[in-house]
Amino acid sequence: xxxxxxxxxxxxxxxxxxxxxxxxxxxxxxxxxxxxxxxxxxxxxxxxxxxxxxxxxxxxxxxxxxxxxxxxxxxxxxxxxxxxxxxxxxxxxxxxxxxxxxxxxxxxxxxxxxxxxxxxxxxxxxxxxxxxxxxxxxxxxxxxxxxxxxxxxxxxxxxxxxxxxxxxxxxxxxxxxxxxxxxxxxxxxxxxxxxxxxxxxxxxxxxxxxxxxxxxxxx
Numbered sequence: 001x002x003x004x005x006x007x008x009x010x011x012x013x014x015x016x017x018x019x020x021x022x023x024x025x026x027x028x029x030x031x032x033x034x035x036x037x038x039x040x041x042x043x044x045x046x047x048x049x050x051x052x053x054x055x056x057x058x059x060x061x062x063x064x065x066x067x068x069x070x071x072x073x074x075x076x077x078x079x080x081x082x083x084x085x086x087x088x089x090x091x092x093x094x095x096x097x098x099x100x101x102x103x104x105x106x107x108x109x110x111x112x113x114x115x116x117x118x119x120x121x122x123x124x125x126x127x128x129x130x131x132x133x134x135x136x137x138x139x140x141x142x143x144x145x146x147x148x149x150x151x152x153x154x155x156x157x158x159x160x161x162x163x164x165x166x167x168x169x170x171x172x173x174x175x176x177x178x179x180x181x182x183x184x185x186x187x188x189x190x191x192x193x194x195x196x197x198x199x200x201x202x203x204x205x206x207x208x209x210x211x212x213x214x215x216x217x218x219x
Contacts, residue, residue, distance in 0.1 A: 054096035151203040157196035
């Protein structure tokens with residue numbers, strides 16, 4: 001097999017593991033929010049259990065990338081793809097950590113009556129999921145415009161996070177007994193905001209791999 005063909009197959013194997021990792025992350029995020037909204041401990045525990053799989057896949061992808069660099073010595077776009085894959089896997093691993101944080105906070109919230117119906121938290125998670133789907137499509141097809149469009153959605157997540165903070169601040173000022181519960185909800189919203197940041201990082205890496213320059217959100 002010629003070196004070029006071997007490199008292409010190596011990239012396909014790496015991307016296969018990245019997509020596998022992304023699916024575990026997507027399921028974990030879905031179950032974390034289902035567990036919170038439906039007050040279902042089993043969803044939360046299953047989401048937490050996925051973190052081990054995510055960590056294992058991240059290590060596997062890292063090993064594959066390092067081995068590829070050592071054996072294939074890629075340059076130019078090929079090297080950008082490998083380096084970007086390393087960063088993408090790391091961002092997905094960090095998202096897994098944030099999902100675990102959501103679940104742990106939710107385990108305390110489902111034991112008490114909610115301050116108000118959860119509307120904006122699920123919306124934040126939905127936008128995160130849409131962004132993940134988009135960046136994966138961009139990665140698979142080398143579509144930089146899709147990556148750019150996905151990254152711009154992070155502003156919606158930031159606005160919802162700020163809205164939640166303002167609303168819950170009012171609840172805490174009205175009654176100090178609301179502080180503990182409101183603080184947990186604010187914490188969860190912050191984790192989702194950080195997930196949006198990591199997905200934006202992934203979009204930037206996809207863009208960089210294809211264009212050789214960093215993504216400009218003002219384009």
